[in-house]
Amino acid sequence: MSGSLKIGVIGANGWLGGAIVQALLDAGIVSPEHLVLSLRSGEPTRFPAARWTRDNQDLADSVDLLIVSVRPADWPALGVRAAGKLVISVMAGIGLERLIAGLGSERVVRALPNAAAEVRASFTPWIATPALSAEERRLVGRIFEACGTSAQLESERELDYLTGLAGSGPAFPALLATAMMRHATAHGIDAEVARQAVTHLLVGTGRLFEKNGDDPANTVEVFLDYRGTTAAAIGAMRANGFDEAVGAGLAAAFHKSISMGLSA
């Protein structure tokens, strides 16, 4: 695979598709003139130097690597054939078997980036069919390293599980942040002050985790040892079902990632 690799992205006007294209360009994996991008409605809003089309089959025929980034519900109607092409799907739930049958290619990757690809901070688990060469696997690794960091998995079951934990993941700290902001403003804290407090605690905690690289449970233990405000909060959160609520949420995501792949 050389610098003249042609990449096509179906759904490039969408959130994740656009983020991946930007990451590919930023990392120099593809040049704009080697990009073919498709959209369904509206007009292209980004990447003016790329070739935009509404003809997905023409796109698939024109490129070396095809990335499919439409919503799972739009997959059955897509009808694109990509025999002999390397294909990456980032659609939640759609399994390798269905991708191979639908696309007519044996060289397929299922990947689950997350919304942080927009800031090149996604964690992206992925799995490939056995037909991918070592060089193609390196290329896939480079693509998702461009979006943040990545891990190649051995089993599709792991990917189904991580669809919730990693793919949906940014929504969960956002949910926590929403609950914290709601509580703070109900206690008279200015909404902008609450927003800043919550944003900085998420970013700051992430940076601490990156710096220390240890088990988050250690951080919880260190705070519990103070027997102060943090311990009081953690005790009350746990007594009110915090761990159970998180577990039930991740189990629901795991279940949905399997069921939506069967029904979409």
Ligand SMILES: NC(=O)C1=CN([C@@H]2O[C@H](COP(=O)(O)OP(=O)(O)OC[C@H]3O[C@@H](n4cnc5c(N)ncnc54)[C@H](OP(=O)(O)O)[C@@H]3O)[C@@H](O)[C@H]2O)C=CC1
């Ligand atoms: N966003 C996220 O955080 C994550 C998303 N994913 C997966 O990525 C995929 C895309 O998600 P996301 O970017 O958020 O969704 P978006 O709705 O933002 O983007 C999907 C895009 O696909 C376009 N589209 C649909 N059908 C076609 C078609 N036939 N031809 C060309 N374009 C088409 C849509 O066009 P239109 O505007 O007309 O609807 C839309 O622009 C999903 O399968 C999702 O499961 C995975 C992990 C994380």
Ligand SMILES: O=C(O)[C@@H]1CCC=N1
């Ligand atoms: O919620 C979803 O189904 C997809 C997967 C992760 C983000 N969006």
